[in-house]
Amino acid sequence: MKLRLGLPKGSLQEATFQLFKQAGFNLTVRSRSYFPAVNDPELEVVLMRAQEIPRYVNDGVLDAGLSGLDWIMENEADVVEVADLVYAKNTSNPIRLVIAVANDSDINTVYDLKGKRIATELVRVTQNYLKRYGVEAYVEYSYGATEVKVPHLVDAIADITETGSSLKANNLREIATVLQSTTKLHANKVAWQDPWKREKLQSIAVLLQGALRARSKVGLKMNVPQEKLKELLDVLPAMKQPTIAQLVQSDWLAVETILEERLVRELIPLLKKAGAQDIIEYPLTKVIP
Numbered sequence: 001m002k003l004r005l006g007l008p009k010g011s012l013q014e015a016t017f018q019l020f021k022q023a024g025f026n027l028t029v030r031s032r033s034y035f036p037a038v039n040d041p042e043l044e045v046v047l048m049r050a051q052e053i054p055r056y057v058n059d060g061v062l063d064a065g066l067s068g069l070d071w072i073m074e075n076e077a078d079v080v081e082v083a084d085l086v087y088a089k090n091t092s093n094p095i096r097l098v099i100a101v102a103n104d105s106d107i108n109t110v111y112d113l114k115g116k117r118i119a120t121e122l123v124r125v126t127q128n129y130l131k132r133y134g135v136e137a138y139v140e141y142s143y144g145a146t147e148v149k150v151p152h153l154v155d156a157i158a159d160i161t162e163t164g165s166s167l168k169a170n171n172l173r174e175i176a177t178v179l180q181s182t183t184k185l186h187a188n189k190v191a192w193q194d195p196w197k198r199e200k201l202q203s204i205a206v207l208l209q210g211a212l213r214a215r216s217k218v219g220l221k222m223n224v225p226q227e228k229l230k231e232l233l234d235v236l237p238a239m240k241q242p243t244i245a246q247l248v249q250s251d252w253l254a255v256e257t258i259l260e261e262r263l264v265r266e267l268i269p270l271l272k273k274a275g276a277q278d279i280i281e282y283p284l285t286k287v288i289p
Contacts, residue, residue, distance in 0.1 A: 003043055003191075003200050006057065006065030008050035009034070012183070015087055016066060022214070022285055023207035042200060051121070054079060054186065063191040064201055070097055070160065070181040074122045080192045083185040083205035087212060088162050094182045095162050097122060100172040102151040110176045113137045113156060119149050120158035122178075129158075129178045147172060210286035217287055218261045220271075221280040226251045228275030235270045237263060258287065 007016050007027075017027050027045065029036035034047045046062065053065035054077035064082065072079065088095050099118070101107045107116065110133050119142040120126045126139050139158075142149065146157045147170040158178055161167055167174065185205055191197045224232050229244070232255065236242060242257035255276070259267070268279060 001042065001196055003197055004046065004061075004063045005043055006046050006048055006053040006062040006067075007036075008053065008066060009047040010049060012050060012088070013047070019085070019087060019208060019211055022211035023204075025207075051075075057186055057188050060188050060190055062188065063197055064185065064187040066183055066185055068095065068181045069184055070095075070122055070125060070179060072184060072186060073179070074125050076124065077186075078189065079186040080189055081184050082187050082192075082201050083209055085183040085185060085208055085212060087183060093162070094180045095160050096180050097125065097158060097178040098161055098167070098174045099126075099156055099158050099176045099178060100147075100150070100167050100174050101156045103171050103173050105151060105155070105173075107156060108175060110135055112175075116155035117153075118156045118158055119146055119154040121146070122158060122160075125178060126158040129176075206288060207286065210288040213287040213289075214284035216261060217258055217284055218264060219256065219258050219282045219284055220264070220267075221254065221256045221278075221282070222271060222276040223247065223252050223254055223278045224274075224276050226253055229253055229255075232271065232274045232276055235267070235274055237267075258284070 007013070020027055026039045027036045029047065036045045036047060038045050048056070050067045051071050051074070053062065053067040054072040054075040056062045057065045057079050058075065058077035066085070086094060099110065099113070107113060110130070113130065114135050114137060117138045117140065118126060119140055121142055123139050123141050130137055130139070140154070142157070146159050147166060150157055150172060185201070185208065187201055233242070236255070236257060237259050238257040242255050245254045247254055264281060271279060
């Protein structure tokens with residue numbers, strides 16, 4: 001049996017391939033090919049635009065796929081969310097769909113958009129957002145270069161932003177956040193009822209989420225004299241409790257722990273001061289709770 005899986009082609013492709021590699025799935029694709037080879041005979045992978053994946057999953061052409069919540073909502077796809085995967089093109093943060101206007105525009109709130117023209121790729125999502133506020137505006141589909149259309153062609157845009165830097169570079173300011181979106185591993189409802197496909201998808205989800213969880217953490221190993229252990233533990237954070245082992249024929253202990261990478265820079269000097277020696281920091285591939 002095979003699970004037919006849709007993966008995003010384009011801006012999110014490289015980040016997705018890196019995530020799958022970290023999870024243990026090696027994907028290779030030839031130029032212009034839409035069918036990558038994968039080192040799992042139970043998977044059939046198809047590359048396509050993230051915008052289209054939820055529609056094909058909804059219709060059963062794909063068993064499952066990876067696409068943003070924004071595109072699931074835009075396609076009004078009735079699918080099963082298998083896993084929330086917080087990663088994007090450049091960061092590990094959620095992306096946002098925001099409404100933006102020119103810096104010198106007199107539009108300051110969503111209510112000021114009444115009767116205005118808005119360009120976006122996410123027409124349904126934007127229309128539904130405006131409807132919640134009782135605002136009637138003309139929302140048109142943008143085929144690209146959305147940011148440069150303000151203010152000469154449209155009054156505002158609804159566009160995806162990851163860091164906000166592109167909006168600022170185009171002299172735009174945000175007036176509202178329509179939604180926050182993360183990548184979703186989602187499945188067709190019929191496929192999800194198949195025991196084999198469900199188990200396969202759940203296994204993939206565990207590996208992908210484990211890989212993402214590992215990205216913010218590192219492992220630390222160190223040796224410490226027995227009499228310094230309490231002092232060391234007072235400054236040493238851990239996911240649960242550190243692993244402690246007696247060194248052979250010695251009154252020294254080996255201590256190992258997993259912690260947030262952002263803590264390491266300030267922590268290592270404190271560990272050294274507390275008596276730790278032979279401190280080793282190492283990267284993690286997966287963290288499965």
